[in-house]
Each structure stands twice: as structure tokens, then as C-alpha cells.
Amino acid sequence: MxxxxxxxxxxxxxxxxxxxxxxxxxxxxxxxxxxxxxxxxxxxREALPGRPWRVYFLRSFTVEPLVPLLRAGGALAGLDLTVGVGPLGATMQEVLAGESELYRFRPDTVIVAVQTRDIAPRLWEDGAPGAGLAAVVAEVVEHYTMLVERFRSFSQADLILHSLEEPVHPSWGVLDGQSPEGQAAAVQEINQGLRRLAGRWPGVYVLGYDRLVASQGRVHWHDERKWLLVRLPMRADCQPVLANEWLRYLVPLAGRGVKVVVTDLDNTLWGGVLGEDGPDGIQVGLEHPGAHYRALQQTLVDFSRRGLLLAVCSKNDEAEAVGAIDSHPGMLLRSGAFAAKRINWKDKATNLREIAGELNVGLEALALVDDSPVECERVRRELPEVTVIELPAEPVGYAAAVRRHPVFERLAVSEEDRVRGELYRAQKERATAQRQFGTVEEFYESLAQEVVMTPVEPAHEQRVAQLTQKTNQFNLTGRRYSEAEIHELARRRGTTVFQVAVRDRYGDNGIVGVIVFRHAAGVGVIETMLMSCRVIGRTVETAMMALLLRYGRHLGLQWIDGWFVPTAKNGPAREFYATHEFALVETGEAGARWRLEVANSSLVCPRWMRATLGGEGDYGKSIAC
Amino acid sequence: MGNRSPVEAPVETPFEAPVETGDQDGLLAVRQRVRQIAADLFAVPVDGLTEESSPDSIGSWDSLNHLNLVLALEQEWGIQFSPEEMEELLSMARIARVVAGKLGEG
Structure with missing residues (x-):
């Protein structure tokens, strides 16, 4: 090999x-x-670059041997990880001191890997006093609350807290489960506290360490000898499991998750080959072996709720396959669930390219789920950007193999995500309409678009952060922000974070644009301006700029500066400033700086759309451009 | 229970010789694998390792990498070393002997 x-x-x-x-x-x-x-x-690295991401561990046990496992898994999942590890058992000291290595490291994500036996040794070893346990619970939750509060006062990095683990052998034996004050109950209460804490702070997440330990078997997980010898609590073969669990957080945080799951049909969504076995011969349902295929379908249903789009790519006769999908009684997914279909005899690489084009996403946004090693290998060779998940030989393992893959993880689900399939259906109707019009202006007129730009609302900070993570094409600077960073920027003096919502006659596109705008002493600077590929080519960017100009006039700015930082994918945004009255000021290492003279600008919103600047203060009155 | 299923005839499986110190083929295979693991971990070419290679002759064989070596060996063969055994794993020859010995136990 x-x-x-x-x-x-x-x-x-x-x-x-x-x-x-x-x-x-x-x-x-x-x-x-x-x-x-x-x-x-x-x-x-040069040909297939990973996204650079810095991870720092605050820990109560030896994580060093897991670091190479994490970095290797990351490299294969499109992450270029730099990892820092804090001193053993000095978690709180590092968080409290603003000058500590933790903050000097400038992490993107911090993982707090602390065990029950370290933070609550009394609870771990001795379940004796009922009242004593309640005090321990309160103390530990208080400890984490302070940790998060102090951490946030210094850093906006993502924070991942390991949940605490239940003891393998509680002091009271089976009696522990009979009382509301047992050791297990106390640990669960702490974990509930951690979940509530994470719910209050953007960018704070809980990693279910207890569930992870249990998934491998508590007895199997622990290696007491290595714990005593080198403070390494788990067995060698459990370490890759923990490293993969970290990746299930880091991949979505670094924006390396996929957007579309493309699935095969024969021996993937159902057992058997439709062309040979016929619609009555394929296997999917509640019994063996059809249940394994149905379990994979349930996995895909779950993914679509997280905001992933589903697509089909299969070598089959289209009419026959759609017939089977829509009429087989055992199917969970019907053809309406798929945002794109390529059921034909062309090779998969060509079909995948077409699916990416139709859904307006890059190839790196696709994951292929397929049972055929040959097809998988061909796609890996021809389209290295696509994530390929080759199903295991035994269908019983299908669902688990797909579920544990980090590229499908989401750390937040917005309203946009829940209805994404619906949004794409409206998009299809728009595309059909576009083909019917003679001129592009006629098409724009027919859309009757309404653009509303407002300072980001707290409920949409998550969506705005998500857009900065996922938007590659129309993105002037390619800067990524975490939810916590957006939360902080939105409250900073002299900075305005705008969310841009677009609706048209086909429906609501939701929030599809973001501007991060810094302004002081008569000068405004566009730190970030981006627009989802969902609305590219519909002059929304011109409306956004016209509204920003109006905001600039309201603030009394002399000029607005905008940065363009070229990335591998933001070609579609390259001409933006040049075509919107900006003049080039300088070009350097950091990119190109363009300038718009506020007083002289005649930039207006295109006549075929209505644009509104909303929000607090005297610019809050809706202004139709 | 009138309908007892017939007892299945034992399936013939190829005899697998236990790996022992005396089993030269088994020991050879273990040695080769140990060298590959050590070469990857210590970032040295496989050819650069001899049976006598030890922490004294390999600069990158520090205490953290010794722990990594122990873990990689445990994962490779699904075994676990006692603290005493961990301290013994200090040359290519000794590692292969201890690993082969543990595989023989099973």
C-alpha cells in the first residue's frame, strides 16, 4: 500500500x-x-489545502498522545490543525490570567477536557453523604460558570466543555440507582448544568464525554495502569474515538462541513438492483434485511432536518427509479425529498459536477454515499474535493458509518436550515422563470425582489456567523466569524453588523447577505461583505451597497473604504468595487483597498427591486430607494 | 423438542500456529511490523533501524514518543502492557520479544 x-x-x-x-x-x-x-x-498541502485552525486544550489528563491522532484525522477532513496543550490540571489558572499561554496562542477553539475524578474527586470516589453531593454539584457548576464568564471576557474563541463521566462502580452499588441523590444522579445534574450554561453563551458547546465512554463500554474504556503511571485514562484503541469526537465539533466550527449528501440507490437506499430485481424485488422496510437500508434513509431524513440537502446519483432508468422511490411501501424518502436527481447512465463524476452546478455549490460541498468501491475510487480520483463515504460491506453498518462522519455535523440549526429543501424548490422555479424571459431586466422585474438590511438581530447572529463560515464565492474578504465573535462585534461601538434578507414572488430567501462595517472619524471600512450563492446574479449586491451608502450619509462619512482579499473561490466578487463607483487606492499583501467618495456617489438601488434600511434610530424609518 | 436442528459439522479452519519466541516466522513478522511502527513514530528510515536501536541511539525516542510507541503497539496487536513491561521495551529486539511473548500467551 x-x-x-x-x-x-x-x-x-x-x-x-x-x-x-x-x-x-x-x-x-x-x-x-x-x-x-x-x-x-x-x-x-499545496494542491489540496486544509483550512488552518488553532485548537487549545485545557485539560486534567494527558492528551499528548491524542494530538497526532487529531491532527491526522483533521488533515484527512480538510483541516490544517495547530494544537496547543495547557499545563496539566491548571485549567482555571490559565483562564483567569489574561496573559496566559491560552490567550497568547490565539485559539479558534478551546477544548476543556476535564474528568469527573479531577474536578470532583469526592463525587468520583465516594458517594457517601447525600447533602454533601448536592454541595459538590453546585460547586462544580459554579466553577464552570465562572470559567466560561472569565474566558469570554478575554476571548471570543469557541469553547467546548467535556461533560462529566459517571463512575463505573458507584459506591452504593445498585442502590445508587434507587435514590435521587446517587453518584450517577449527581453527575447527570452537573451535566444538565453544563448544558444550560452552554445554552446561555453563544459559541459554548458541550461534548457528551459520558456518552462517548459508554459507547465503547465503560469497562473497556478505562486503563487504570496508564492512568496511575502517566495520567492517561483511556486505552489505546479508545483514543481515536475521542479524537474523532473532537473532529465532529471542529469540522463544523471551521466551516468544513458539507452542504449536500448525494446518495446512490441500488444496495444503498435499498437492497438489491432495481433493474434486475424489479420494484417488488428490492428490499427496504422494517424487517431484515430491508431495515438496514431504511436505517440509512432515517439518517438522511435526520440530516435534512439539520439543513443538509439530499440528492440522488444513480445508474438506473429514471422513470423506473422514481417510480420505485415514490411507490415502494418501505421507503422513508420520496422523490420530493431530493433537491437534485441524476438518474442516468453517465459516469458519477460528470453527474456530481452537474448536481453541484444545479444546486449552486462548490464540489467541496458534496458528500457521496455509495456502496460500490469502484465508483467511490473513481470519484476520489477525478473529484478529490468531494467527500466520499464508501459504505461497509455489511448493510447493518451503513447508518453508523454515515452518522459518525464529522462532515455532517452542525453545531446550530437555524430556521433557514430547517426549511432549506423548500428554499431550493423555490430556486428551481426561479431558474425556470429566468429561461422564459427575453431580457435579464424583464426577469429581474418579474422577481419583484425586496431587500431588507438591518443591524443583526440577536436571533440571527448564528445565521450570520454561519454565512461567514460557508460563503465562498461572493465574499469580498473571506473572513470567517464565530457566533460569539458576531455577538461581540454587534455590540461594539463604531461597528455595525448588517444582516440582509431577500424575498421575492417565489418566496422568502431568508437571510442571505452580511456586511461587517467599521466606522470612525468620517471614514467607514467594509470589513466583510458577502452574499449567499442563492441570490448571486440578481443585483442584490447593488441594493446592499446603495443601502450602505445611505447609512454612510446618515453617519456623515466622507468616504467608504472596501477591501478585496482574493481567495481560491471568490472570483465572482472580484469586479464588485470597480462596477460600484469605487476607485482603487492601493494593492498590497493584505489585498486591494478601494474607496467610494460618499458625497460624489450617484449609486442607487436598481429600479426593479425595493430596498429598505431598517433598525434603531432615525435611519430606522424605512427608506425606499 | 422433536425438531432439533442437526448439529453442524465442524467447519475446517486452517490451523493457525501460535506466535512464540520459538516460532521464527511469527517473530519475523512481528519484528518487521515493530520496525515500521518505530520508523514512523521516530521519523527515521526503516533501514536506519537495527535490532539494537534504542533511546540511546535515536534522538527522537523521548518519553512522550515512548508512550506513543507503547500505545501504537497495544493498538496494533490488541494487547496491554504492564508498567514493568513498558519499561522493558527499550530496543527493537526487546520489543519484538515482549510482543511475541504476549501474543503467545493467548
Missing amino acids: RESIEAALAAGRYGEARSAVEAMWRAQPTAASANYVMECAGRW
């Missing part, structure tokens, strides 16, 4: 090399393989 990896790397066939390294890593996720993965990743 190593020879084939080396050959692929030497020949510059990086997609193929990465897929072989991934297979090796899946089979042997050890510290030794991790070093080899990182060596290979260094060689494909």
Missing part, C-alpha cells in the same frame, strides 16, 4: 494518494500511522 501511495504522491496524483492514505488510516488509526499521514499531508 505504501508503494502505491508513494507512487501517487510522486506523480502528483494527490486525490488518489489521499484516498489511499485515508483507507490506511481507517484500518490503523495509531500514533505511528498518524505521523505517516502528516508526512503525506505535507506533500499534498
Whole structure:
């Protein structure tokens, strides 16, 4: 296997090399393989760059051997991780001191990996006094509350708190489960407290450590000898499990999750081959073996609730396949659930490109779920940007293999996410309408678009952060913000974060644009301006700029400066300033700076749309452009 | 229970020889794998390792990497070392011997 990896790397066939390294890593996720993965990743970095992300551990146990596992798994999931590890058991000291290594490291994400036995040794070892346990619970929750509050006063990084773990053998034995004051109940109460705490603070999340330990078997998880010897609590084979769990948070936080799940049909959504077995011969339902396929369908239903789009790509006769999807009694997913379908005899790479085009997303936003090793391998070679999930040989393992993959994780679900499938259906109608009009102006007129730009509302901070994480094409600077950062910026003097909502005759597009605008002493600076690909090519950006100009006049600004920072994907935004009356001021390492003279600008909103600037203060009165 | 299913005939499986110190093929396979693991962990070429290679001759074989080595070996063969055994794993030859010995126990 190593020879084939080396050959692929030497020949510059990086997609193929990465897929072989991934297979090796899946089979042997050890510290030794991790070093080899990182060596290979260094060689494909230029061709397949990962997103840089800095992670810092505050911890009460030895995490060092897990760091290479985390970095290797990250490299294969599109993350270029830099990891810092704080001193053992000095969590609170580091959080309290503004000058500590924790803050100097400038982390994007901080993981608090603390165990029950370290933060609450009395609770872990001794379940004796009922009243004593309640005091311990209050003390631990208070400790975490203070930790989060103080941390937020210094840093807007994401914070992930490990939940606490229940003891394997409670002091009272089975009696522990009979009383509301047992050790297990106390740990659960602390974990409830952590969840409430995370709910109050944007950008704070709980990692279900107890569930993770239980998933591997509590007895199997622990290695008491290594705990006593080197403060490493878990067995070697459980370490990749914890590293993967961290990735399930880091991948969505770093915006490397996918947007579309593309699924095969035969031996994937159902058992058997439709073309050979016929619509009555395929297997899907509540019994063996159809239940395994139905479990995969339930997984996809769950994903669509998180805001992922579903698509089908299968070698089949389209009419026959759609017939089976819509009429087989065992199917959970019907054809309306899929935002795009490619059921034909073309190769999958071509079909996947078309699906990405139809849904207006990049190839890196796609994940393919397929049972055929040959198809999977071809897609990995031809489209290295696509995440390929090759289903295991036994259908009983299908759902789990897909569920545990970090690219499908979301840390927040907005209203937009819940109705995304609906939004895409309206998009399709728009595309059909566009083809019917002679001129593009006629099409714009027919859309009757309404653009509303307001300072970000607290309920939409999460959506705004999500847009900065996920928008690649029309994004002038490519800056990413966490929810906590948006929350903080929205309250900072001299900074305005705008959310832009667009609706038209086909329905509500929701919040599809963001501007982060800094202003002082007569000068405004566009730190970030972006627009979802959902509304690209509909002159929404001109309406946004016209509204920003109006806001600039309201503030009495002399000019508005805008940055353009080129990225691999923001070509569609390159001409924005030049076509909106800005003049180039300078070009340097940091990008290009453009300037708009507020007094001289004649920029207005296009006549085919209505644009409104809303919000507090005297510019709050709706102004039709 | 009138309808007892017939007892299945034992399926013939190829005999797997236990890996012991005396089993030269088994020990050889363990040695090769140990060298690959050590080469990856210590970032040295496989050819650069001998049976005598030890923390004294390999600069990157520090205490953290020793722990990584122990964990990688445990994961590779699904075994667990006692603290005493961990301290013994200090050359390629000794590692292969201890690992082969543990595999033989099972």
C-alpha cells in the first residue's frame, strides 16, 4: 500500500494518494500511522489545502498522545490543525490570567477536557453523604460558570466543555440507582448544568464525554495502569474515538462541513438492483434485511432536518427509479425529498459536477454515499474535493458509518436550515422563470425582489456567523466569524453588523447577505461583505451597497473604504468595487483597498427591486430607494 | 423438542500456529511490523533501524514518543502492557520479544 501511495504522491496524483492514505488510516488509526499521514499531508498541502485552525486544550489528563491522532484525522477532513496543550490540571489558572499561554496562542477553539475524578474527586470516589453531593454539584457548576464568564471576557474563541463521566462502580452499588441523590444522579445534574450554561453563551458547546465512554463500554474504556503511571485514562484503541469526537465539533466550527449528501440507490437506499430485481424485488422496510437500508434513509431524513440537502446519483432508468422511490411501501424518502436527481447512465463524476452546478455549490460541498468501491475510487480520483463515504460491506453498518462522519455535523440549526429543501424548490422555479424571459431586466422585474438590511438581530447572529463560515464565492474578504465573535462585534461601538434578507414572488430567501462595517472619524471600512450563492446574479449586491451608502450619509462619512482579499473561490466578487463607483487606492499583501467618495456617489438601488434600511434610530424609518 | 436442528459439522479452519519466541516466522513478522511502527513514530528510515536501536541511539525516542510507541503497539496487536513491561521495551529486539511473548500467551 505504501508503494502505491508513494507512487501517487510522486506523480502528483494527490486525490488518489489521499484516498489511499485515508483507507490506511481507517484500518490503523495509531500514533505511528498518524505521523505517516502528516508526512503525506505535507506533500499534498499545496494542491489540496486544509483550512488552518488553532485548537487549545485545557485539560486534567494527558492528551499528548491524542494530538497526532487529531491532527491526522483533521488533515484527512480538510483541516490544517495547530494544537496547543495547557499545563496539566491548571485549567482555571490559565483562564483567569489574561496573559496566559491560552490567550497568547490565539485559539479558534478551546477544548476543556476535564474528568469527573479531577474536578470532583469526592463525587468520583465516594458517594457517601447525600447533602454533601448536592454541595459538590453546585460547586462544580459554579466553577464552570465562572470559567466560561472569565474566558469570554478575554476571548471570543469557541469553547467546548467535556461533560462529566459517571463512575463505573458507584459506591452504593445498585442502590445508587434507587435514590435521587446517587453518584450517577449527581453527575447527570452537573451535566444538565453544563448544558444550560452552554445554552446561555453563544459559541459554548458541550461534548457528551459520558456518552462517548459508554459507547465503547465503560469497562473497556478505562486503563487504570496508564492512568496511575502517566495520567492517561483511556486505552489505546479508545483514543481515536475521542479524537474523532473532537473532529465532529471542529469540522463544523471551521466551516468544513458539507452542504449536500448525494446518495446512490441500488444496495444503498435499498437492497438489491432495481433493474434486475424489479420494484417488488428490492428490499427496504422494517424487517431484515430491508431495515438496514431504511436505517440509512432515517439518517438522511435526520440530516435534512439539520439543513443538509439530499440528492440522488444513480445508474438506473429514471422513470423506473422514481417510480420505485415514490411507490415502494418501505421507503422513508420520496422523490420530493431530493433537491437534485441524476438518474442516468453517465459516469458519477460528470453527474456530481452537474448536481453541484444545479444546486449552486462548490464540489467541496458534496458528500457521496455509495456502496460500490469502484465508483467511490473513481470519484476520489477525478473529484478529490468531494467527500466520499464508501459504505461497509455489511448493510447493518451503513447508518453508523454515515452518522459518525464529522462532515455532517452542525453545531446550530437555524430556521433557514430547517426549511432549506423548500428554499431550493423555490430556486428551481426561479431558474425556470429566468429561461422564459427575453431580457435579464424583464426577469429581474418579474422577481419583484425586496431587500431588507438591518443591524443583526440577536436571533440571527448564528445565521450570520454561519454565512461567514460557508460563503465562498461572493465574499469580498473571506473572513470567517464565530457566533460569539458576531455577538461581540454587534455590540461594539463604531461597528455595525448588517444582516440582509431577500424575498421575492417565489418566496422568502431568508437571510442571505452580511456586511461587517467599521466606522470612525468620517471614514467607514467594509470589513466583510458577502452574499449567499442563492441570490448571486440578481443585483442584490447593488441594493446592499446603495443601502450602505445611505447609512454612510446618515453617519456623515466622507468616504467608504472596501477591501478585496482574493481567495481560491471568490472570483465572482472580484469586479464588485470597480462596477460600484469605487476607485482603487492601493494593492498590497493584505489585498486591494478601494474607496467610494460618499458625497460624489450617484449609486442607487436598481429600479426593479425595493430596498429598505431598517433598525434603531432615525435611519430606522424605512427608506425606499 | 422433536425438531432439533442437526448439529453442524465442524467447519475446517486452517490451523493457525501460535506466535512464540520459538516460532521464527511469527517473530519475523512481528519484528518487521515493530520496525515500521518505530520508523514512523521516530521519523527515521526503516533501514536506519537495527535490532539494537534504542533511546540511546535515536534522538527522537523521548518519553512522550515512548508512550506513543507503547500505545501504537497495544493498538496494533490488541494487547496491554504492564508498567514493568513498558519499561522493558527499550530496543527493537526487546520489543519484538515482549510482543511475541504476549501474543503467545493467548
